[in-house]
Amino acid sequence: MAGLMVGLIAGLLGGLVGVGGGVVVVPLMTDVLKFRQQEAHGTSLVTVVVTAVAGSVVYYLHGSAELPAAAVLAGMALCTIRLGARYCCFLPESKLKRYFGIFLLFISLLLILKTLLPQMTEGSLPAWIRWTVLVLLGLMTGFISGMMGVGGGSFMIPIMVLFADTAQHTAQGISLLAMIPASTVGVWTHWKMGNVRRAVLPGLIVGVLAGVFLGGSIAHLIPEMELRLVYAVLLVGMAVRYLWTKPGYGPVCTQKNGWL
DSSP states (O other): OHHHHHHHHHHHHHHHHTSOSHHHHHHHHHHTSOOOHHHHHHHHHHHHHHHHHHHHHHHHHTTOOOHHHHHHHHHHHHHHHHHHHHHHHHSOHHHHHHHHHHHHHHHHHHHHHHHHSOOOOTTOSOHHHHHHHHHHHHHHHHHHHHHHOOOSHHHHHHHHHHHSOOOHHHHHHHHHHHHHHHHHHHHHHHHHTTOOOGGGHHHHHHHHHHHHHHHHHHHTTSOHHHHHHHHHHHHHHHHHHHHTOOOOOOOOOOOSSSOO
8 A cells, every 4th residue: 555655646746747757756665665775766667667658658649759769769778777777786875865866956957947948949950969969868868767766757858858959748758768668677677686676566556557647637737837846846855855865884785696
């Protein structure tokens, strides 16, 4: 039941802002379910995969998913996803929490900038610049996804809109599609390291699916700018809490059947 409630809350908030939901799932797992930070990152990736699959189907049916761009992002992310998952287990838990706090601050800054900066006119950016941005974004997404236990949509979407000449709905569809392969590999790597708590997965997945549907419906009733600002404030509050983490000891990951 605890997993179901966490999944419902995470799915609701994730559906409101159109991302995988890992930035919400991880804090709830550490605070409510009392997971170790590495376990929260590994288990949250399972919910990210479920959210990405369900969401990408909806966006694809509405014509808001650009397959070539998603393929580039996913391919580049696959090159770095396992490196990020391994790096997660080399860090002390307190340091990993601080990194996650910095990550949340970065996301909130992108969301605020997205509301203040004028968007580009579609088609105005040279193609080689756009594809270069997508390649670099894919590499960064894979590493952060593996290390932080998130799908990457929360920062992929603003970067694509701000720097890759992509419309908002298209960026959301691309990010959901691109999350699936990298997040799946991240789940597999964390699973081998013992960072996935299997007992909570059934309730967590059911809760996420229900929450995403409800959150996505509510999101259409809230103006876009106000919704982004509310989410940015939420992320800043979480980030401050993680940045104040007291120093701890070394990593405590287990390794099952080697690294891979």
